[in-house]
Amino acid sequence: MSEAQTHAGTEVPTQHEAEPTAFGLTAPAFIALAMIVVIAILVWKKVPGAIGRALDNKIKLIRDQLAEAESLRKEAEALKAEYEAKAKSADKDREALLERAKHEADEIVAKAKTDAEALIERRTRMAEDKIAAEERSAVEQLRAAAADAATKAAAKLIAERHDPMTDEKIVNQAIGEIASR
Numbered sequence: 381m382s383e384a385q386t387h388a389g390t391e392v393p394t395q396h397e398a399e400p401t402a403f404g405l406t407a408p409a410f411i412a413l414a415m416i417v418v419i420a421i422l423v424w425k426k427v428p429g430a431i432g433r434a435l436d437n438k439i440k441l442i443r444d445q446l447a448e449a450e451s452l453r454k455e456a457e458a459l460k461a462e463y464e465a466k467a468k469s470a471d472k473d474r475e476a477l478l479e480r481a482k483h484e485a486d487e488i489v490a491k492a493k494t495d496a497e498a499l500i501e502r503r504t505r506m507a508e509d510k511i512a513a514e515e516r517s518a519v520e521q522l523r524a525a526a527a528d529a530a531t532k533a534a535a536k537l538i539a540e541r542h543d544p545m546t547d548e549k550i551v552n553q554a555i556g557e558i559a560s561r
Contacts, residue, residue, distance in 0.1 A: 538550075
């Protein structure tokens with residue numbers, strides 16, 4: 381172990397070797413110089429301004445989209461309010477329609493009840509009239525039968541009690557009464 385010491389099986393150099401250089405610049409200096417050149421080119425080509433304008437345009441576009449979204453939200457809220465008002469109005473109209481329908485149904489039921497009562501009364505009256513007509517007819521038939529029976533009985537009695545002279549007298553008397561009327 382002359383120049384290098386061995387430590388746990390690895391050789392560690394004891395002397396420092398010189399770093400490579402290009403144009404007298406080491407690697408870190410060369411990288412720094414390259415970055416300065418790139419930044420200078422970017423500034424010379426006005427890239428930061430272009431980036432700023434692009435960002436400003438993007439910001440403006442986003443603000444316009446936000447304004448449009450806000451406008452659409454307000455419009456949607458207005459439509460929602462309008463439809464809620466229409467829904468409430470429709471509920472009121474529905475309730476009024478139901479109330480009117482109930483009222484009309486009550487009127488129809490009342491009219492039907494009145495009409496049914498009138499029909500019952502009319503039919504009752506018709507039935508009573510038919511019964512009265514049948515009674516009158518029966519009374520007339522009974523009177524006719526009684527008159528017929530009385531006529532036959534009277535004729536029989538007259539025939540038994542009167543002779544032709546009495547008959548002639550009665551007939552003349554009847555003719556005289558009829559002529560005096």
